[in-house]
Amino acid sequence: xxxxxVRRRRxxxxxxxxxxxxxxxxAGFPIFWMLISSFKTNTEVFAYPPQLFTKGFSLxxxxxxxxxxxxxxxxxxxxxxxxxxxxATLLISILxxxxxxxxxxxxxxxxxxxxxxxxxxxxxxxLIPYFSLIVALKLYNSYGGLILTYMVFTVPYAVIMxxxxxxxxxxxxxxxxxxxxxxxxxxxxxxxxxxALPGVVSVGVYTFMIAWNEYLFAxxxxxxxxxxxxxxxxxxxxxxxxxxxxxxxxxxxxxxxxVLVLFLIFQRWFIGGLTSGAVKS
Amino acid sequence: MANAHVAAIGTVAGRSxxxxxxRSLLPYGLILPTAVLLLVLMVVPVVIVIANSLFTQVVxxxxxxxxGVxxxxxxxxxxxxxxxxxNTAIFAGASVAVHxxxxxxxxxxxxxxxxxxxxxxxxxxxxxxxxxxxxxxIAVLWRLILAPTGVVNYALENLGIIQEAIQWFGxxxxxxxxxxxxNIWSGYPFFMISLLAGLQxxxxxxxxxxxxxxxxxxxxxWNVTIPQLMPIIVSMAVLDLLWTTQQFALxxxxxxxxxxxxxxxxxxxxxxxxxxxxxxxQASASAVLVLLFSLVVAVFYVRQQRKAS
Numbered sequence: 001x002x003x004x005x006v007r008r009r010r011x012x013x014x015x016x017x018x019x020x021x022x023x024x025x026x027a028g029f030p031i032f033w034m035l036i037s038s039f040k041t042n043t044e045v046f047a048y049p050p051q052l053f054t055k056g057f058s059l060x061x062x063x064x065x066x067x068x069x070x071x072x073x074x075x076x077x078x079x080x081x082x083x084x085x086x087x088a089t090l091l092i093s094i095l096x097x098x099x100x101x102x103x104x105x106x107x108x109x110x111x112x113x114x115x116x117x118x119x120x121x122x123x124x125x126x127l128i129p130y131f132s133l134i135v136a137l138k139l140y141n142s143y144g145g146l147i148l149t150y151m152v153f154t155v156p157y158a159v160i161m162x163x164x165x166x167x168x169x170x171x172x173x174x175x176x177x178x179x180x181x182x183x184x185x186x187x188x189x190x191x192x193x194x195x196a197l198p199g200v201v202s203v204g205v206y207t208f209m210i211a212w213n214e215y216l217f218a219x220x221x222x223x224x225x226x227x228x229x230x231x232x233x234x235x236x237x238x239x240x241x242x243x244x245x246x247x248x249x250x251x252x253x254x255x256x257x258x259v260l261v262l263f264l265i266f267q268r269w270f271i272g273g274l275t276s277g278a279v280k281s
Numbered sequence: 282m283a284n285a286h287v288a289a290i291g292t293v294a295g296r297s298x299x300x301x302x303x304r305s306l307l308p309y310g311l312i313l314p315t316a317v318l319l320l321v322l323m324v325v326p327v328v329i330v331i332a333n334s335l336f337t338q339v340v341x342x343x344x345x346x347x348x349g350v351x352x353x354x355x356x357x358x359x360x361x362x363x364x365x366x367x368n369t370a371i372f373a374g375a376s377v378a379v380h381x382x383x384x385x386x387x388x389x390x391x392x393x394x395x396x397x398x399x400x401x402x403x404x405x406x407x408x409x410x411x412x413x414x415x416x417x418x419i420a421v422l423w424r425l426i427l428a429p430t431g432v433v434n435y436a437l438e439n440l441g442i443i444q445e446a447i448q449w450f451g452x453x454x455x456x457x458x459x460x461x462x463x464n465i466w467s468g469y470p471f472f473m474i475s476l477l478a479g480l481q482x483x484x485x486x487x488x489x490x491x492x493x494x495x496x497x498x499x500x501x502x503w504n505v506t507i508p509q510l511m512p513i514i515v516s517m518a519v520l521d522l523l524w525t526t527q528q529f530a531l532x533x534x535x536x537x538x539x540x541x542x543x544x545x546x547x548x549x550x551x552x553x554x555x556x557x558x559x560x561x562x563q564a565s566a567s568a569v570l571v572l573l574f575s576l577v578v579a580v581f582y583v584r585q586q587r588k589a590s
Contacts, residue, residue, distance in 0.1 A: 013395040048430040092314040099311035120579030125568040129326035132341040213415035215530035231417035252418040
């Protein structure tokens with residue numbers, strides 16, 4: 001390789017690194033600022049000029065959040081709802097995806113169109129009928145109301161993704177088990193689901209994220225503080241007259257942790273799973 | 282619950298002793314929970330909202346009369362509707378365009394063969410971070426950094442770009458820009474990941490062949506990379522358009538549609554009709570209009586997908 005080429009490569013490499021650093025600042029600076037603000041005292045958060053580091057590194061905001069029963073309740077509610085939505089979505093979507101992948105049945109085409117079509121229905125369109133429907137079903141201000149309404153948005157996506165995963169697995173896999181005398185449900189949970197685990201997990205992580213982050217229904221379909229989820233809790237704190245900004249930041253950091261941890265653990269599967277649909281098209 | 286259904290069907294069919302019948306019933310048992318969920322909480326509500334929009338009183342209450350298109354006429358002539366439509370179009374159009382440019386740019390940087398695997402992984406994780414935040418947190422975060430005494434105003438003043446602190450979310454001149462900026466920040470990673478996967482899927486020999494033909498980097502980008510990515514770009518843009526036009530939480534938690542309605546979107550407009558004015562029938566009409574728009578976009582999307590495959 002000639003020296004000019006080597007030099008040109010080095011320049012190009014520096015350019016790429018510089019571009020990435022700028023991009024990382026755009027993405028990361030607001031988050032970094034939130035993180036350091038959570039370690040400040042409340043008066044320091046809006047100190048002018050803004051301070052990068054303060055005299056005292058304080059965990060007071062975290063202690064305050066984690067010892068306040070009401071704020072803890074917001075976290076508990078979010079965990080209960082998100083975990084329930086994830087498990088229930090996976091269960092019924094695995095069953096439905098198995099039917100779509102392995103069976104021909106009357107109405108399959110119609111059901112398929114419905115599942116694809118409902119994904120385009122905006123949450124705001126459903127909100128008004130939900131309000132009366134959820135009250136009529138006696139689910140207003142309950143975990144059940146949130147769990148069921150969130151599943152309307154997680155199940156269609158999960159069924160479509162899981163069907164395409166199951167479609168990539170050869171039929172011989174489940175047929176072999178059935179020959180041994182096992183039923184189709186055994187074949188599904190003993191063979192297909194374990195083999196499709198990366199797909200099942202990435203659908204699960206995505207479902208958890210949607211449920212953890214949901215705002216509109218949580219705002220409208222719950223009334224009392226003991227049923228509020230974290231996003232609404234953050235909003236309530238934001239609406240107070242004496243805004244506790246450092247606590248808000250601490251709550252936000254604690255609130256993103258589960259999603260971040262799930263993402264970091266399953267990153268490889270998750271990115272592959274999420275984008276496989278887009279790439280295939 | 283789902284298992285109980287399947288088991289029940291299995292037993293009934295088993296008693297009749299015909300294997301073919303069992304086979305034909307099993308898939309229905311499998312899709313039953315999904316079908317019931319979507320029927321009760323998707324099909325029924327959509328029917329209700331359409332019915333609401335055609336009566337003088339919501340259908341779940343008695344005493345309503347058929348109103349024809351009166352509610353639609355009222356919404357379409359509401360002084361707030363068209364500005365909200367325009368705001369939504371600006372917000373969504375700018376968001377999708379910048380998401381695409383940023384997503385593609387960052388994906389190209391991450392895909393560069395000049396940097397090592399570990400470096401790529403670290404930067405990729407940092408660049409995805411905004412996508413992992415819930416809307417409530419994003420709103421709090423941007424209210425913090427765009428506050429009058431916040432770090433952005435401080436930096437811009439010291440650089441001499443602005444003379445005095447701007448109330449980004451409170452000033453009618455900047456509020457729409459501020460919410461769009463916030464939405465851009467929170468949404469580009471999804472484009473980036475998808476386009477990165479797309480870039481990695483482009484066969485290397487396509488670039489090689491173009492290189493042999495004497496195409497420079499710029500020509501290879503336009504004649505190889507972009508055409509190869511086109512299906513993903515179209516899918517992402519359409520999905521993003523759907524999501525962005527439906528955005529509610531980010532707006533509601535920062536400006537609430539204000540100041541003076543400059544950030545009022547169709548979603549916040551509809552929400553206020555329902556839950557501030559309690560005009561549920563007009564809100565239903567507005568919600569149906571939003572639904573119609575989404576369906577048009579979705580039909581285009583499905584057509585595009587079908588053409589691609």
